[in-house]
Amino acid sequence: TQLLEQSPQFLSIQEGENLTVYCNSSSVFSSLQWYRQEPGEGPVLLVTVVTGGEVKKLKRLTFQFGDARKDSSLHITAAQPGDTGLYLCARNTGNQFYFGTGTSLTVIP
Amino acid sequence: DAGITQSPRHKVTETGTPVTLRCHQTENHRYMYWYRQDPGHGLRLIHYSYGVKDTDKGEVSDGYSVSRSKTEDFLLTLESATSSQTSVYFCAIRSAAGATDTQYFGPGTRLTVL
Numbered sequence: 649t650q651l652l653e654q655s656p657q658f659l660s661i662q663e664g665e666n667l668t669v670y671c672n673s674s675s676v677f678s679s680l681q682w683y684r685q686e687p688g689e690g691p692v693l694l695v696t697v698v699t700g701g702e703v704k705k706l707k708r709l710t711f712q713f714g715d716a717r718k719d720s721s722l723h724i725t726a727a728q729p730g731d732t733g734l735y736l737c738a739r740n741t742g743n744q745f746y747f748g749t750g751t752s753l754t755v756i757p
Numbered sequence: 758d759a760g761i762t763q764s765p766r767h768k769v770t771e772t773g774t775p776v777t778l779r780c781h782q783t784e785n786h787r788y789m790y791w792y793r794q795d796p797g798h799g800l801r802l803i804h805y806s807y808g809v810k811d812t813d814k815g816e817v818s819d820g821y822s823v824s825r826s827k828t829e830d831f832l833l834t835l836e837s838a839t840s841s842q843t844s845v846y847f848c849a850i851r852s853a854a855g856a857t858d859t860q861y862f863g864p865g866t867r868l869t870v871l
Contacts, residue, residue, distance in 0.1 A: 681859050690847050690862030745860055749799040
């Protein structure tokens, strides 16, 4: 199985709060992608992580790849209403991509 | 923006009718994908193509067929639509080969089968 488990499934927070969402698997990834999807649109790539222990920052978003390359996290500092959306992690195996079920984030002004 | 368009954007049809969704890309990418997205299931791969007339099945291919007669167009056909195929359908392209290749998605087609 290529199952990617994301948690939490839903998250509602106030503007300015910090949050972390997780993506876990029982198998090792060669790489992992994070996407954000806004209502009515397709997912948009945020970042790709490749190396175990890797940390990448994208403004207020910090992405970490686990040392064993079986898990990843996304931390958002001082969340803004514009961060609202569905956050998806994904991995590719050969020609196919597998997506987690996502974390739906709502940031309340 | 990877130059991906989908048509139609919305469609309502009746059970048992054939439906064809079109994905069009302008950047000559070799790989194209069709996914469906349903609450609680995330994005699931239906079929993909790795070149003109070269296609393969994904995780949820039953009830769907695809065709790719030109590099720029990838068609998804529901031969006889069922209510379980009510979903949002996304087309995607693959940007590069190797461990860091990623996908770019079209805007989606919302299909309702009554």
